[in-house]
Amino acid sequence: MAEPRISSIxxxxxxxxxxxxxxxxxxxxxAAFASFHAxxxxxVVLITSGGTKxxxxxxxxxxxxxxxxxxxxxxxxEYFIDSGYAVIFLHRHRxxxxxxxxxxxxxxxxxxxxxxxxxxGNTGEVVVNQQVLPNIAKVLKRYEEVKESRLLxxxxxxxxxxxxxxxxxxxxxxxxxxxxxxxYLAAAVSDFYIPASEMPEHKxxxxxxxxxLSMKMVPKILSPLVxxxxxxxxxxxxxxxTDASILLDKARRALDTYRHQAVVANVLDSRRGYVVVVTPExxxxxxxxxxxxxxxxxxxxxxVSNLTSxxxxxxxxxxx
Amino acid sequence: MAEPRISSIxxxxxxxxxxxxxxxxxxxxxAAFASFHAxxxxxVVLITSGGTKxxxxxxxxxxxxxxxxxxxxxxxxEYFIDSGYAVIFLHRHRxxxxxxxxxxxxxxxxxxxxxxxxxxGNTGEVVVNQQVLPNIAKVLKRYEEVKESRLLxxxxxxxxxxxxxxxxxxxxxxxxxxxxxxxYLAAAVSDFYIPASEMPEHKxxxxxxxxxLSMKMVPKILSPLVxxxxxxxxxxxxxxxTDASILLDKARRALDTYRHQAVVANVLDSRRGYVVVVTPExxxxxxxxxxxxxxxxxxxxxxVSNLTSxxxxxxxxxxx
Numbered sequence: 001m002a003e004p005r006i007s008s009i010x011x012x013x014x015x016x017x018x019x020x021x022x023x024x025x026x027x028x029x030x031a032a033f034a035s036f037h038a039x040x041x042x043x044v045v046l047i048t049s050g051g052t053k054x055x056x057x058x059x060x061x062x063x064x065x066x067x068x069x070x071x072x073x074x075x076x077x078e079y080f081i082d083s084g085y086a087v088i089f090l091h092r093h094r095x096x097x098x099x100x101x102x103x104x105x106x107x108x109x110x111x112x113x114x115x116x117x118x119x120x121g122n123t124g125e126v127v128v129n130q131q132v133l134p135n136i137a138k139v140l141k142r143y144e145e146v147k148e149s150r151l152l153x154x155x156x157x158x159x160x161x162x163x164x165x166x167x168x169x170x171x172x173x174x175x176x177x178x179x180x181x182x183x184y185l186a187a188a189v190s191d192f193y194i195p196a197s198e199m200p201e202h203k204x205x206x207x208x209x210x211x212x213l214s215m216k217m218v219p220k221i222l223s224p225l226v227x228x229x230x231x232x233x234x235x236x237x238x239x240x241x242t243d244a245s246i247l248l249d250k251a252r253r254a255l256d257t258y259r260h261q262a263v264v265a266n267v268l269d270s271r272r273g274y275v276v277v278v279t280p281e282x283x284x285x286x287x288x289x290x291x292x293x294x295x296x297x298x299x300x301x302x303x304v305s306n307l308t309s310x311x312x313x314x315x316x317x318x319x320x
Numbered sequence: 321m322a323e324p325r326i327s328s329i330x331x332x333x334x335x336x337x338x339x340x341x342x343x344x345x346x347x348x349x350x351a352a353f354a355s356f357h358a359x360x361x362x363x364v365v366l367i368t369s370g371g372t373k374x375x376x377x378x379x380x381x382x383x384x385x386x387x388x389x390x391x392x393x394x395x396x397x398e399y400f401i402d403s404g405y406a407v408i409f410l411h412r413h414r415x416x417x418x419x420x421x422x423x424x425x426x427x428x429x430x431x432x433x434x435x436x437x438x439x440x441g442n443t444g445e446v447v448v449n450q451q452v453l454p455n456i457a458k459v460l461k462r463y464e465e466v467k468e469s470r471l472l473x474x475x476x477x478x479x480x481x482x483x484x485x486x487x488x489x490x491x492x493x494x495x496x497x498x499x500x501x502x503x504y505l506a507a508a509v510s511d512f513y514i515p516a517s518e519m520p521e522h523k524x525x526x527x528x529x530x531x532x533l534s535m536k537m538v539p540k541i542l543s544p545l546v547x548x549x550x551x552x553x554x555x556x557x558x559x560x561x562t563d564a565s566i567l568l569d570k571a572r573r574a575l576d577t578y579r580h581q582a583v584v585a586n587v588l589d590s591r592r593g594y595v596v597v598v599t600p601e602x603x604x605x606x607x608x609x610x611x612x613x614x615x616x617x618x619x620x621x622x623x624v625s626n627l628t629s630x631x632x633x634x635x636x637x638x639x640x
Contacts (some may be wrong), residue, residue: 191526
């Protein structure tokens with residue numbers, strides 16, 4: 001008797017979260033991408049990345065957001081591609097992007113210069129100073145290869161509503177390739193929202209005094225995703241806490257509730273050097289040593305390596 | 321008898337908004353910058369730009385934010401520099417930045433290529449494709465000139481607390497140059513916050529049910545800024561509304577309340593093509609025509625032109 005609950009999530013999505021106008025178009029694009037790569041023998045991962053914007057007004061001046069630079073999603077995308085996956089990258093507009101993420105900490109104009117020996121004035125070549133960006137040639141080459149082979153399909157979202165509808169569309173688009181699809185749900189999704197019907201149209205006036213906000217709980221979309229939209233897929237959720245003492249318990253409870261394959265559990269302060277991959281049967285700690293950090297190893301390389309092996313086992317079991 | 325109220329804003333700032341550890345250092349830097357340029361005969365403008373982040377938890381996962389790309393502040397900075405001003409650019413981390421703002425809409429890697437005729441492999445020069453970024457040479461040249469002449473001092477903030485304390489420090493730093501200082505307060509500052517003492521330490525748990533947020537009103541910092549911290553300066557505030565019908569009334573009320581020199585009033589939907597500069601005696605509509613838009617004229621050029629003239633008159637009157 002699961003149907004009423006599930007159709008109620010579908011109903012809620014349609015009623016309380018504005019449907020982006022391009023959702024059908026994006027869905028077709030994702031379905032074509034998935035079947036193209038599956039036919040070429042590749043697995044396909046949908047990565048979600050970045051935080052969701054939750055508007056407080058329909059002509060939005062203010063919004064609630066979740067802390068997330070998108071670093072984990074963007075770097076994971078690169079490692080999945082290196083492992084032979086095709087990647088749908090469903091990310092927050094202007095969050096970190098695969099390959100381009102190397103520009104995050106610099107001002108691009110500080111990395112450019114006029115070519116020595118060029119014609120003076122405004123006509124010369126502008127070149128990258130490879131002292132400032134020592135990896136640029138390697139990264140650009142890789143970026144161009146990936147673009148050439150069409151291994152990366154970027155899709156953007158801004159608001160929570162866009163995220164939810166696009167994730168549903170992605171799940172339906174990927175359902176056609178069964179267990180070859182992985183969902184790597186690394187986005188930092190809001191747990192709370194204000195329904196469209198309860199949202200003021202105009203900017204909330206501060207002259208009205210202190211702000212009382214009453215926010216509803218976002219429906220747990222993982223439930224219909226696992227049960228209905230993409231029931232054969234390999235599904236990974238992420239759990240970020242600030243309090244380490246409740247983390248593993250919450251990860252286990254999520255697996256019990258949603259019956260998906262794994263939770264990547266991490267704590268805000270240590271997330272770049274330590275995660276636990278929790279499955280119903282196992283619990284793997286992935287840790288970067290000081291040596292790793294010195295060698296610029298990224299923890300996403302370990303996470304992706306762990307999960308691609310598990311995905312292979314999962315596919316074998318489905319077939320057997 | 322204004323003192324108790326003002327010292328109460330100072331007290332509130334110290335008590336309820338965490339003081340950034342580098343505030344004194346930044347203040348000295350700003351004071352040195354201001355006196356250097358004032359001695360060289362330049363006026364100095366402090367531009368604030370971008371939205372403020374209002375944390376909901378002290379180990380922050382969630383925050384309230386204000387919509388603002390920082391475009392107005394970043395482009396205005398360029399026009400102020402072109403008008404002979406030195407600029408302190410107090411901006412939200414990763415919001416748009418003068419000159420660099422041209423990279424906003426492109427993926428930088430799409431604008432780079434290996435130099436034709438270079439050595440194959442990873443060792444060649446990487447150049448900017450000037451078909452993709454036609455203005456790059458001009459912009460880079462101007463950026464380098466401005467850097468060379470040290471006309472731009474960038475200071476970053478993330479949270480509302482950082483913004484408030486750094487603005488106070490800036491006002492005190494600029495008070496030494498009297499009427500030669502302009503404040504151009506274009507940042508989108510939150511009207512609401514949660515005091516440090518009422519903030520939960522850890523991530524709010526969605527298992528506790530719907531979220532009830534009770535947010536206090538941010539103290540109106542324009543009041544001590546105009547009255548106490550920089551009483552001789554030329555001060556411009558910004559008013560953004562979504563409802564055009566209340567805009568001018570709110571602008572006039574702000575001038576009555578804070579007794580500063582001008583309000584730049586604008587409506588969310590039309591803000592890039594239409595603003596009204598409101599002063600106690602005048603009201604100037606600045607409008608971009610279709611012709612202007614075709615010629616890529618930016619409204620900030622008009623705003624800055626209007627205000628630099630008004631600032632000159634203001635300085636003359638002070639001296640007379």
